[in-house]
Amino acid sequence: MADKSVLVFSAHAADFVWRAGGAIALCASRGYRVRILCLSFGERGESQGAWKQPGMTIEKVKEIRRAESTRAAEILGAEIRFFDSGDYPIVTGPETIQAIVEEYRALQPEFVLSHSFKDPYNPDHETANRVSLETRVYSQALGYPAAGKPLNAPPVFLFEPHQPEQCEFKPQVLLDVTPVWEIKHKSMESMEAQGHLWQYYTDLGKRRGTQAVRNGGSKNIQYAEAFQRVYPQVTSELS
Numbered sequence: 117m118a119d120k121s122v123l124v125f126s127a128h129a130a131d132f133v134w135r136a137g138g139a140i141a142l143c144a145s146r147g148y149r150v151r152i153l154c155l156s157f158g159e160r161g162e163s164q165g166a167w168k169q170p171g172m173t174i175e176k177v178k179e180i181r182r183a184e185s186t187r188a189a190e191i192l193g194a195e196i197r198f199f200d201s202g203d204y205p206i207v208t209g210p211e212t213i214q215a216i217v218e219e220y221r222a223l224q225p226e227f228v229l230s231h232s233f234k235d236p237y238n239p240d241h242e243t244a245n246r247v248s249l250e251t252r253v254y255s256q257a258l259g260y261p262a263a264g265k266p267l268n269a270p271p272v273f274l275f276e277p278h279q280p281e282q283c284e285f286k287p288q289v290l291l292d293v294t295p296v297w298e299i300k301h302k303s304m305e306s307m308e309a310q311g312h313l314w315q316y317y318t319d320l321g322k323r324r325g326t327q328a329v330r331n332g333g334s335k336n337i338q339y340a341e342a343f344q345r346v347y348p349q350v351t352s353e354l355s
């Protein structure tokens with residue numbers, strides 16, 4: 117097993133691909149174990165392409181999304197676990213919460229990737245944010261009855277929502293994902309039900325890449341992903 121690991125929360129089957137595919141591929145390429153917890157397939161709210169096909173059912177949509185998402189995770193070099201907690205709304209019962217706490221304790225991640233606090237376009241994303249932060253706190257509590265060693269304090273990075281201005285999202289960290297951009301693009305292409313987003317997220321990656329250079333990054337940066345921190349960065353010097 118890899119020494120270092122990362123835990124990624126994805127409300128729906130594809131969220132991790134658009135918003136953090138570069139970060140995931142980058143960590144995987146450096147030998148991190150990356151584990152994605154996918155709360156829902158997004159069968160009702162984020163599968164427009166699938167629902168346009170004749171004779172579609174909720175079970176078929178879920179199968180399509182599971183297959184796409186599994187393929188995308190494989191391309192990025194990550195593991196994925198599906199909770200099938202429904203969407204519109206996602207409902208996470210006590211068993212799911214317990215299972216996520218056990219995931220935290222088993223993995224002891226170096227850091228966590230999750231959704232933004234706000235998203236007026238999709239309340240499931242806010243649910244995923246809340247669940248990821250709540251279970252992180254439970255995992256730290258010595259008295260919380262779950263298997264595994266209590267968690268330390270892994271930093272949490274929120275990935276960029278689809279319409280950041282409306283979600284009160286501030287890019288505080290710009291991650292250079294140029295070396296793995298082709299991998300991210302391939303994983304986006306595996307999301308056939310949402311083909312309209314491929315170009316959108318390519319454009320966004322370029323824009324964040326330009327901003328990364330403008331903010332003092334290497335001139336060789338072409339693509340970047342933006343993140344917002346939840347907790348303070350701890351350091352012994354300011355640089």
Ligand SMILES: [Zn+2]
Nearest residue numbers: 127128131162
């Ligand atoms: Zn989503």
